[in-house]
Amino acid sequence: MPAARHPMPPEIAALSLEDIAERYIGRFRDKVPDWQAFEDAKIDGYRRAQHRFIGAGGSGKHDDPTAIPPRGFTLSIVLVPPGQGNAPTRTRWKRCSLCCKANLLCSCRTRTAPDRPDPRAVEIIACPPGVIHGFQNDGTEPVYMQVMLGRGRPDSMGYADDDLYRRRQGHLNKGTV
Numbered sequence: 001m002p003a004a005r006h007p008m009p010p011e012i013a014a015l016s017l018e019d020i021a022e023r024y025i026g027r028f029r030d031k032v033p034d035w036q037a038f039e040d041a042k043i044d045g046y047r048r049a050q051h052r053f054i055g056a057g058g059s060g061k062h063d064d065p066t067a068i069p070p071r072g073f074t075l076s077i078v079l080v081p082p083g084q085g086n087a088p089t090r091t092r093w094k095r096c097s098l099c100c101k102a103n104l105l106c107s108c109r110t111r112t113a114p115d116r117p118d119p120r121a122v123e124i125i126a127c128p129p130g131v132i133h134g135f136q137n138d139g140t141e142p143v144y145m146q147v148m149l150g151r152g153r154p155d156s157m158g159y160a161d162d163d164l165y166r167r168r169q170g171h172l173n174k175g176t177v
Contacts, residue, residue: 009071026053026068033079038157039168040087047084051077055152070152080143085136088160094150095127097135099143132160 007013012020033049040046055070127133137143159165 011069024068026066028077030066031077032066038086040157040159040161040164043087045084046087047081048086049079051079053077055149055154072150072152074149074152074154076147078145078147080135080137080145082137082140082142086134087164088132088134090130090132090158090160091127091149091154092129092151092158094129095133096124096148096150097127098124098146098148 012023015023028051031051031053033051035041035047035049037050038046038048041048052064052067053075054068055074125133135145157164157168159168
């Protein structure tokens, strides 16, 4: 039998292999898309659905019993229909987005009002903390995007728009899905 080179974390050391598999395996077919995950997702042009896999994702919701417990990061799959995207936002943690099957038009900037926007069609973007970022599906097909945040329990969205920023926690009072 091969030797384990690293110790198990205390919270799983006493679990059976079946218990570990039950807690740490997520299947897309079992996920329910959350179309209310983000405050801006209620607005046409920003509609998208979050499928939570690890932790809560960028919505700030932490009570999804189907999500794998987070450690140092979260991971979600986001469905972005054609013509939709997200409102520009910034976070205090690193964010990495990987587009699956298609490209999104993404933008990053350091100020709320950029001198000139720099949108680029990308497949992956690693956005540093504090940089305002957004995306838009300008294609004709839905896009699935994997989003990983570099924090196990992220705060709610840091929208660049003042009104959305004031309302950002509104989705937390409406349940998880």
